Amino acid sequence: MKQKKKSWRSTLLVVFLTILAVFFLAPVFLVLMNSFKGQFYISDAPFALPDANTFVGLKNYWNGIQKVGFFSAFGYSLFITVCSVAAIVLFCAMTAWYLVRVKTRMANGLYYLFVFSMVVPFQMVMFTMSKIANLLRLDHPVGIILLYLGFGSGLSVFLYSGFIKGIPLDVEEAATIDGCRPLQTFFLVVFPILKPTAITVAILNAMWIWNDYLLPYLVIGNRYRTIPIAVQYLQGGYGSRDMGALMATLILAIIPIVVFYLACQKYIIKGVMAGAVKG
Amino acid sequence: MQKSYRKYAVFFILPTFIAFIIAFLVPFLFGIYLSFTKFTTVTNTQWVGWDNYVRAFTANRDFTHALGVTAAFTVVSVISVNLLAFGLALLLTRGIRGTNLFRTVFFMPNLIGGIVLGYIWQLMINGLLLRAGVDITYDPKYGFWGLVVLMNWQMIGYMMIIYIAGLQNLPGDVLEAAEIDGASPWQKLRHVTIPMVMPSITICTFLTLTNSFKLFDQNFALTAGAPMKKTAMLALDIYNTFYGRVGDEGVGQAKAVVFFLMVAAIAFVQLWTTRSREVEQ
Numbered sequence: 001m002k003q004k005k006k007s008w009r010s011t012l013l014v015v016f017l018t019i020l021a022v023f024f025l026a027p028v029f030l031v032l033m034n035s036f037k038g039q040f041y042i043s044d045a046p047f048a049l050p051d052a053n054t055f056v057g058l059k060n061y062w063n064g065i066q067k068v069g070f071f072s073a074f075g076y077s078l079f080i081t082v083c084s085v086a087a088i089v090l091f092c093a094m095t096a097w098y099l100v101r102v103k104t105r106m107a108n109g110l111y112y113l114f115v116f117s118m119v120v121p122f123q124m125v126m127f128t129m130s131k132i133a134n135l136l137r138l139d140h141p142v143g144i145i146l147l148y149l150g151f152g153s154g155l156s157v158f159l160y161s162g163f164i165k166g167i168p169l170d171v172e173e174a175a176t177i178d179g180c181r182p183l184q185t186f187f188l189v190v191f192p193i194l195k196p197t198a199i200t201v202a203i204l205n206a207m208w209i210w211n212d213y214l215l216p217y218l219v220i221g222n223r224y225r226t227i228p229i230a231v232q233y234l235q236g237g238y239g240s241r242d243m244g245a246l247m248a249t250l251i252l253a254i255i256p257i258v259v260f261y262l263a264c265q266k267y268i269i270k271g272v273m274a275g276a277v278k279g
Numbered sequence: 280m281q282k283s284y285r286k287y288a289v290f291f292i293l294p295t296f297i298a299f300i301i302a303f304l305v306p307f308l309f310g311i312y313l314s315f316t317k318f319t320t321v322t323n324t325q326w327v328g329w330d331n332y333v334r335a336f337t338a339n340r341d342f343t344h345a346l347g348v349t350a351a352f353t354v355v356s357v358i359s360v361n362l363l364a365f366g367l368a369l370l371l372t373r374g375i376r377g378t379n380l381f382r383t384v385f386f387m388p389n390l391i392g393g394i395v396l397g398y399i400w401q402l403m404i405n406g407l408l409l410r411a412g413v414d415i416t417y418d419p420k421y422g423f424w425g426l427v428v429l430m431n432w433q434m435i436g437y438m439m440i441i442y443i444a445g446l447q448n449l450p451g452d453v454l455e456a457a458e459i460d461g462a463s464p465w466q467k468l469r470h471v472t473i474p475m476v477m478p479s480i481t482i483c484t485f486l487t488l489t490n491s492f493k494l495f496d497q498n499f500a501l502t503a504g505a506p507m508k509k510t511a512m513l514a515l516d517i518y519n520t521f522y523g524r525v526g527d528e529g530v531g532q533a534k535a536v537v538f539f540l541m542v543a544a545i546a547f548v549q550l551w552t553t554r555s556r557e558v559e560q
Contacts, residue, residue, distance in 0.1 A: 147298070
């Protein structure tokens with residue numbers, strides 16, 4: 001009897017969660033549906049399915065891709081994200097390891113400086129940072145990597161340090177006795193141990209950099225559009241914008257994220273969890 | 280061992296530290312200096328003392344209004360996101376079929392960037408308001424609650440994941456003991472589960488608090504402050520002050536310093552309360 005009651009309850013729960021999941025996906029489906037309608041039919045009746053009158057096939061996609069240069073935007077976003085994340089994962093690990101192992105007053109002070117930078121919102125430095133980037137000729141997709149390394153180093157050094165503090169010294173001492181120089185010790189012994197944290201650092205930074213709008217807009221926005229800048233670029237004046245191209249570009253912007261998410265779901269969820277617990 | 284490492288500081292520290300100086304340290308310090316000056320370019324500055332700070336609060340009511348909007352938005356979204364995320368986490372730790380699929384779906388919005396999210400919800404909300412013949416810029420209420428719904432949609436999945444992790448670490452025997460002692464489901468939740476997932480609650484509160492307070496992209500894309508800057512939050516107001524009118528850059532920088540101090544105060548209070556609670560345990 002009790003068993004029966006329980007299964008009835010869990011069926012109800014599944015139904016409830018399914019309805020909720022549909023609501024969660026609805027906004028994205030709404031955009032997808034509208035991306036196949038003519039641009040003048042979108043604002044007037046966004047909930048209507050495309051019909052013979054309003055269906056325009058892939059025309060919006062073609063428009064969107066051309067108007068914003070979507071493929072080059074995708075290329076810039078991919079290049080900047082991959083290179084910045086690689087730089088952050090490697091250099092912040094080296095810095096964190098050094099700061100934890102060499103306990104001078106300088107190293108300690110530097111560590112707290114990195115931690116402090118986590119509290120500072122981007123608006124505090126956005127103007128001066130973009131001016132300095134111009135001054136130093138860092139206003140191109142390669143230069144911006146340095147800015148991401150610098151601005152992202154606070155959280156990443158912090159996450160790595162937390163993990164490194166828990167690694168016993170014995171392994172590294174053994175490596176030194178066996179004749180490893182510090183650089184060898186780091187790359188052959190320490191870095192492989194850091195892998196779980198490296199994944200967390202990579203996921204958190206990739207999510208931030210791929211979606212970041214303001215920093216690339218202020219530094220390289222005039223000449224190089226990343227995907228968020230491309231989407232914002234379609235906004236134009238209110239009313240005059242091409243809603244069809246906007247819908248199509250939104251879908252194009254979401255596709256890489258969904259593919260990446262489904263492929264690396266396990267790592268993403270683990271990484272986000274670990275990052276939250278330590279941060 | 281330390282001494283042999285020290286020679287290698289150049290390799291280990293320098294790449295990160297140079298980037299840190301260029302991207303953070305110099306802009307930060309220079310930003311504080313600029314907040315006391317009148318400037319249009321960084322090489323042409325004129326010291327004006329506290330003038331920018333005074334003007335930030337008195338020249339118009341934009342900043343104080345944005346502060347009010349931000350505070351209200353932060354309170355509403357911290358409460359709603361955490362309640363809903365915790366509820367979902369409770370439902371998804373009962374071992375029902377399809378748990379993983381639901382988790383995947385609920386977390387997905389978190390990966391989509393703020394600008395894209397803003398336009399997705401603009402379409403959705405404008406579509407719903409169409410029946411009344413208006414759009415999201417008609418009344419600040421629409422923009423405000425639209426942003427709350429958007430924030431919930433984005434953050435619930437993330438917080439749910441953290442709560443699930445906390446709930447899965449609960450020792451089963453404690454709950455069992457409570458059950459044997461005749462505790463009702465509500466009593467179990469109130470007196471066993473919630474106290475034991477307190478660390479997760481602290482983390483989630485902190486994350487939603489800072490993310491809501493510093494929100495920019497979503498606000499920018501959804502309403503851009505319309506109508507009449509009535510839905511602009513602090514970060515957006517600072518941006519508008521900087522890049523709105525020539526000559527107001529100093530005021531923008533002063534607002535940014537005030538904003539930074541507020542964020543730092545929130546972080547400090549949070550850290551302090553967490554520390555004191557940890558000592559108790």
